[in-house]
Amino acid sequence: MNILLWHVHGSWTTAFVQGKHRYLVPVSADRGPWGRGRAQTYSWPDSVEEVPYDRLGAHEIDAVILQRPEELALLSAWAPAVRLPKIYVEHNTPKGDVPATRHPMGDRDDLLIVHVTHFNQLFWDCGGTRTAVIEHGIVPPVADYRGDLERLAVVTNEPLRRGRVTGTDLFARFAAAAPLDVFGIGVAGLAGPRVDTFEDPPQAAMHTLLARRRAYLHLCRWTSLGLSLIEAMTIGLPVVALATTEAVEAVPPGAGVLSTRVDTLVDAALWLIESPGEALRLGAAGRAAARRRYGLDRFLADWDHLLEEQLCASR
Structure with missing residues (x-):
């Protein structure tokens, strides 16, 4: 199957393009947000091909994966796309008046919205548009946990701009318990006492660095997953x-340790710093749980089933 999709979310796309299909990714001269082409910091297979917009019509395309409302407008100039199965992948939680937020693709009968978490499906009001959930899958990192550094790790993008959404205001409380390493895009401005930053490292290198930290912090107040x-x-x-x-x-x-009480989480972080054996035990349980639920084979099988179903329905 030939699938057209934009390069929007690097980690999700990296898993998605591991399938058996041919993946056509729009590319523009400036490699801007609407034409990034192939990833530069993720490893993608040769089955992912860059296609300039003016050459899309030369390719036979079986399905389109949409991830932003504006992508529908980009397709409008390409008439054959109107008749193709269109699947809109919703990566994000709603913004604004959350209990009543209407999805931009709500009340449509020409596409299917696929949420990446059940939490997303619960909170978005999609009206009469059909919805489904395909949970995340990931390419297994090659790094293995060592935890030899008594430091905490966070991975986040644009924490200064997003502020309370990403829990940036909580970083100082955890840095008081143990040195904090922050990885991601736009993190350099956070560097300071007991806080080191790693600006947009390649994925494989970041995994190797993460594996040496004692514990991982997930402090997002509002996110998909x-x-x-x-x-x-x-x-x-x-x-x-x-x-x-x-x-x-x-x-x-x-x-792991989950709580809505920040003091409880700070105490848990300090406990793991001081108890490497307990850190290893919890991490092993988390590793087994993540591999069961978010394995790449399950993810790709779910997507193959859905794509075949949509293709058959369009004929």
């Missing part, structure tokens, strides 16, 4: 997380 949390669990890091959003499903009892 950070793939970095699943990656950290799969590496074997014990997790200390706010008991919010999909994290309460992703981290089962015995695989």
Whole structure:
């Protein structure tokens, strides 16, 4: 099957393109947000091909994966796309008046919305648009947990701009318990006493660095489900997380410490710093849970089933 999709979310796309299909990714001269082409910091297979917009019509395309409302407008100039199966993948939680937030693709009969978590499906009002859930899957990190550094790790993007959403205001409380390492895009401005930053490292290198930290912090107040949390669990890091959003499903009892009380989480982080054996035990349980629930084979099989179903329905 030939699938057209934009490069939007690097980690999710990295898992998605591991399937058996041919993946066509739009590319523009400036490699801007609407034409990034192939990933530069993730490893993608040769089955992912860059296609300039003016050459899309030369390719036979079986299905389109949409991830932003604006992508429908980009397709409008390409008439054949109107008749293709269209699947809109919703990665994010709603913003604004959350209990009543209408999805931008709500009340449509020409596409299917696929949520990446059940939490997303619960909170978005999609009206009459058909919805489904395909939970995340990840390419297993090659790094294995060592935990030899008595430091805490966080992976987040744009923490200064997003502030309370990503729990940036809580970083100082945890840094008081143990040195904090923050990885991601736009993290350099956070560097300071007991806080070191690693600006946008390549994924494999970041996993190797994470594996040496004693524990992983997930402090997002409002998010879908950070793939970095699943990656950290799969590496074997014990997790200390706010008991919010999909994290309460992703981290089962015995695989980490979850609470809405920040003091409880700070105490848990300090406990793991001082107890490497307990950190290893919790991390091993989390690793087993993440591999069971978020394995790549299950993820790709779910997507193959859905794509075949949509293709058959369009004929």
